[in-house]
Amino acid sequence: MGTTSYQPPRRGTQSRTSRVIEDRESLRKQLSGDDSIEGTHPAIIGALVALQSLLVGIVLIVLPVLVTSVVSTTLVDQNFNFAGTAHFGAAFWVTAYGAHLTISGTTMTMVPLGLTLIVLLGSWFTVKRGLVPEWIPIASYVGTHVLAVVVLTAIVAPGLASLSRAFLGAAIVSVVAVYLGLRSAGGNNPVREALGRLPQWIRSSVKAGLGGLLLTVVLGALAVILWIILGRDSMANLLSGWSLDAMSGAALGIAQLSLIPNLIVWAISWLSGIGFAVGTGTIVAPAEVVLGPLPNIPVLAALPEAAIPDSFAVIFLCALVCAAGLPALAVVRGPYAMKRWQILVAPLLVAAVFTGVWALLAWWASGSFGPGRLAEMGVSVPDTALRMLLVCGAPAAVLIWLLRRETKSWVGSLFVGKGGPLYSVEDEAVATTSYSEETEASDPVGPLAAGGSAASARSSRSGFSGASPVNARSAESGTSAGSQPSSGSARSAHTPPPVN
Template identity: 35%
Template sequence: MSTAGSRPTARSRPTARSPRRSPVLPDLGPLLGAAVRAVLFLLVPVLLLCIVGWIASVRSTSSLAAVARVGADLWLLAHGADVAIVGGTIGVAPLGVTLLAGLSARRAVRMWLADQVEAERPVLPGPALGVFTAAYGVLTLLVALVARSGVGAASPLGALLGGCLVGGLGALAALWPLRPATPPVVPAWVVAAWRPAAAAVPALVAVGSLLVALALVRGRADVLALHEALSPGVVGGALLTLAQALLLPTLAVWGVAWTSGTGFAVGTGTSVAPGGTSLDVLPTVPVLGALPAPGATPALAWAAVALPVLVGALAWVLAARRGPRVEGLLHRCAAALVHGALTGAGVALLCALASGALGHGRLGEVGPDALLTGVVVAGEVAAGAVLAVLLGRGWRAWRGAELVIDLPGAPGGAPRTPRKLLGDDRPTP
C-alpha cells in the first residue's frame, strides 16, 4: 500500500513519450493517405479536362458519367492497362501522363518522408516502398472496377500491375537516397553497371525526342493541315494540342526504336524504319502528319543506328568517373555487357507501354516490337560500352608506354641500372 508521498515503482510508471511501434512496418495510415493523394493529384485534373472538353463540344451527346469514365480510362491507359472498347482494344499508353503519374507518386512519398523526419520517426525504406506500392496498385484496381461500362472496360489485372509499377517507381525515386548499402556478395562489376544504364535510358529517350522535334519541324505543314481539318475550335484546339503534347513521350520512344534500326508500326503491315517507310491510312491525329513519306529513305538514315552505340559509350565513360572502380579488363567488359542488358530492359519496358492497339482492324498493331527493340538496343549499347572500355585501355597503354633510358654512371663510378618510364614519369637528374 503506497502513501501519498511515496514514489511509484518502475513498473507503475507510465510509458514514456509515445506508444511502442512495430519495428518492421512503417505507419500505414500516412502511407495510405500518401497513395490516395498521389492518385487524386493527377486523376482529378484529367477528369476535369475531359469535362471541359465535353462542355466545349456542342455536338457531344454523351452523358457526364460517360465523359468521366473516358477520363478514368485515359488515366488507366497511362498505367499500362489495356482498355477494351466496342470492337477492339486500346493499349498504347500516353507516356506523358505516365510520367506525371510517377512524379505525383514521388511527390506524395517525399511529403510523407518530410512528415516522418519532422516527427523524428524512423524511416524504413523497404517496408515503406512495399506498402505504398501495394496501396497505389489497389487504388488503381479500384478505379478500373468503378470505371467499367459497356462502352469501355480496363483490364483489372493490367491496372493492378501497372499501378504497382508506376507507383513503385515513383516511390523508389523518392526513397532512393535512403537505400541500404549494397551487399558485399554482389560483385563490383555488377554494381558498376546500373549507373551508366540509368543514364543511358533517358539519354536515348532524349535522342528520340530530338528526332521527333526535327520531324515535326519538317512536316509542320501536314500537321497544321490535319489540325485545321478537324476544326476543333478554340477550347477544343487547346485540349487537342495538350493531348498531343502528352503523347510526345510515346512518340519519343518510337524514335528510339527508329534509331535502333528495328522501327515501329502504325497499323498492321506497316513499318517506319531507317530502311524505308510503308504506311496505310493513318488515324486522324495531327501529330502523325510528321511521319516520313512512304518509300525508300536515303542511305544516310542508317547513320542513326550509331546513336545508341554512342549513347552507350558516353554513358559508360561519364559514369565510370563517378562510380566504383572496376579492376581488370575482363571485369570491365562484363560490366559493360550488364550495362547494355539493363539499358535494353529499360527500353523494352518503355516500348511495351508505347505499343499496342488503337482499335480494331488495321490499327490492331501500333508501336515498336518491345522484345526485338530491347534486344537490339542492348546489343548496340553494350557494343558502345565495350568499345569505350577497349579504347580506354588502349589510351592508357599508349600513355604508359615503357621507355628504357640508360642513365650515366654515378659520380663514384658505380654503374646505374636502366630505368623504365611509365606515363608521365620524368627522369630524375
C-alpha cells in the same frame, strides 16, 4: 484656459501582432510539420500519401475529361451522361498504368506514355513532400497505391490482361516515385542504405545503362522535333479539316501531347534502322517507308513520308551507338578495383539494363490504337530488342574491356611473360590517390582524414618510378605496414644521384 484635443487610448498593437505571428506559426507547424502526425502509425502515413498520389492523378486526368465533356458544345449537343463520362475518365486514367481502354467494343492496348509521365510526376511530388523515409511507410505506400489502381481497374477496365498490366504499371510507378522522392532525403534513408550495399561496379553499370537510355531518349526527342518542323504544313492541312471549339481544341492538343513520348520511342527504333508501324502492313524506316491511311491526328501527319539516303542512316545509327555506349565510361574511370570476371560481366549488365528498360517502354508505347488496320501501331519489341542490345552492348564492351587499367596491366604482363598481378602497384596507388582526392572534395573532414593515405600513395608512386619491381613491392609493403619515411629519406627519393 487651454484647449486640449481628445486622444483615444492606444491599443496594444505589438502584442496583437506577436499573437497573430504565433498563431500563424502554430498553424504552419500543424499543416506542414511533424507535430500534426505525431503518434500516427507509420503504415497510415504511407497509405495517406498513396491516396494523395492517386488524387493528383485524378485531378490531372479525370477532371479535364469531365470539364471538356460539360463545356464543349460538340459534346453537349449529344446526350450528356455524367456517370458514363466519369466512367470513361476513370478508364482513361488507369490506362496510364497500362490497363486496356475499351471504346465502343474496341480495345486499345497502346499506353499514352504522356499520361504515365504525369502520374509519375504527381506521385514523386507527393512522396517527396509527405513520405517518411522508413520501411513501413514505404511498404504501405506501395501496397496502397497498387491495390487502389488494381481495384479501380477491375471496376472500369476488367480483364485478366488489363489487371496484370495495371498491377505491373502501378508497382513500377510507385517504386520509381519512392526512389526519386527519397533519394535526397536526409537521416537514416533505407533506400540509400539498400543501394549502398551493392558493389560499386554493379551500381556504376546500372547507372551507365540508364544513362545511355536517357541519351537515346534525347536523340529520339530531337528526331521528333525535326519531324514536326519538316511536316508542319501537313499538320496544318489536317488540322484545318477539324471543326472544333476552343475546349475541344484544347482537349485535342492535350491528347496529342500525351502521344509525344510514344513518338520518341518510335523515333529511337527508327534511328536504329528497324523502324515502326502506323497500321497493319505499314512500315516507317530509314530505308523504306510504306504508308496507308493514317488516323486523323495532326501529330501523325509529321511522320516521314520517304526514305532517306544510306549515308544519313549510317550517321544516325552511329549517333545512337555513341549515345548508348558513352555512359560506360563511368565504369571505365571508376576509382575501384575490378576482377577479371567483373570486367567481363560489366558490359553485359549495362546492355541488359538498357535493353530491359527500353523493351518495357516499347511494349507500353505500342499496341492497338483502334479497330481494323489500327490494331498494329508502334514498335515490334522482339525485332528491336536484339538490335538495341547490340547498340548498347558493343560500345560498352569495347570501352570497358579495353580501357580499364586492370585490362591494360594484365595485357602488359602477358607480353612481359611474368604473369604479374591483375593490376600493377602503381595503378593501385593512382586509384588510391584519385579516391582520396574525391573524398577531400566531397567531405569537409576529408583533407584531415584522407591526407595520410593520399600522401603515402603519392610518395609510393614517386618512389616506384626509379625502382625495380621487387623494390617497388617491398616499398609498398613497408608503407602499408604503417612505416612513414623520414624527411631525409624523402629528400633522397627526389634528389638526383651525385655525379662522379
